Amino acid sequence: MLERIFLHQKQYSLKLRSEGLQARIEALKALEKAIETHTPDIIEALKKDFQKPEAETLLSEIYPVLKEIKFIRKNLSRWSKPQKVKTPLTLFGSRSYILPEARGVCLLIGPWNYPFQLCLLPLVSAIAAGNCAIVKPSELTRHTSYVIKKILTETLTEEHVFVAEGGVETTQELLKLPFDHIFFTGSTRVGKIVMEAAAKHLSSVTLELGGKSPTIVDATADLSEAAQKIAWAKFINAGQTCVAPDYLFVHESIHQAFKKHLIAAIENFYGKSADLRHTSPDLARMVSINHTQRLKDLVDDAVSKNAKVFFGGETSPGEHFCSPTLLENVDPHALIMQEEIFGPILPVLTFHEISEVIHFINERQKPLALYCYTHSQMNMERIQQETSSGGLVFNDSVIHFVNPHLPFGGVNHSGMGSYHGKHGFRAFSHEKAVLKQSFFGKLLRIMYPPYTPFKMKALKSLIRFRL
16 A cells, blocks of 8 residues: 555645645645644544643744744745756856755655654655655654544645555665655664665665753853753753653753752743652653563662662653653763663763863764853853764753754764755755856857867866866
8 A cells, every 4th residue: 555655645745746835835725724723633542642731832832833834834935946057158158056956756764753843844844845755753652643543644645745654664665665754763773774764775864862961050150040951952842852851961060959950840831849750740651561661670780780879860750750860970881872862861071171071072972962151151161162962052952952053964874964944955956957058158168179270279278278
């Protein structure tokens, strides 16, 4: 069936090429209206999947998609216009421009951690660029997957957008098809599998992966403000966020003071006692028992290597619960410092000189995001110039994700390509080079054989004067 859908979309994608921008805009309007109509269903689905608080669903799942649709609708006409470029003197009389065209049929593979947003955001860009798409939501969040299918089935025809539900076997079947572009959000491990499958058909890819995003707090930072921002960024969605702070470097001179601010922020958000945090309606749960057990194993491994839990540490795999947890004295070789945590656990390390942190970061794979809390211009410049990451934020965390003017994506192990706003439109477009020759093109005959002495002299002058 999936191959049949793919072939139908292949034909329909050719039809879309002849339709104007208005058809894309109308599709986006219909999608926007459907999301608004089904907002209560989306909230309920995410609550069933991992008890996601309504406020977090509104803020991190629904708002980004609606904002993206509005932003793209406003700018799509301008982005879609041919972009005139200069033509060299040697091509005198001709005109050149770059024309964005749809890639064709795209495969969008979504993750489970933000199952609505991270399926719909790339889809919005794909539709805006004039593509057809098959969307594969995560099987781990089946209630959200059902709502996504309901919304898209009501809004768009399956030859335009089709939702393929199922497990790993469905993804494997889809990856055998010769898509024009594959957009994958998920782990680096699976990203490599996707890229290998894409290579068999030479499909272009956008890989939105993860990694261990460092956070730095130096001696000049506002400790209370930094603690609140880091706690919010780390524990929203129970830490199941690709750009969440993964480990924390705090200057040794403020280490003890900052720990108190960080604990105070967590207690203010989720409760002063372990029991209150366990029952907090504002703290999401893990997506599965296995994921919860994995987090427990990471903490146990770190503790076995002399790490100390100085806050939290409570887990209940059967309830998919992991308390906000802070660790110190963590061995860099512990598993929790090797794997992306993807949960509400934050190792806190100390440093003496900023060069130590830079060296530590550069020894490891390039992260998806890097956060630095400082009022030192020198430290800002050093972090910016001497490290590499998908995104860099000073004196805040995570919020760069919601700026549609910024590209969002990783580098090397943390991803390939970017999206959001115009960058998403470009990710799903091929930039076609177009040149229109005029009557003066006849002058180029000087380059044709036979190569007479006069032509050789002209060619040598061309090279000499770099015309």
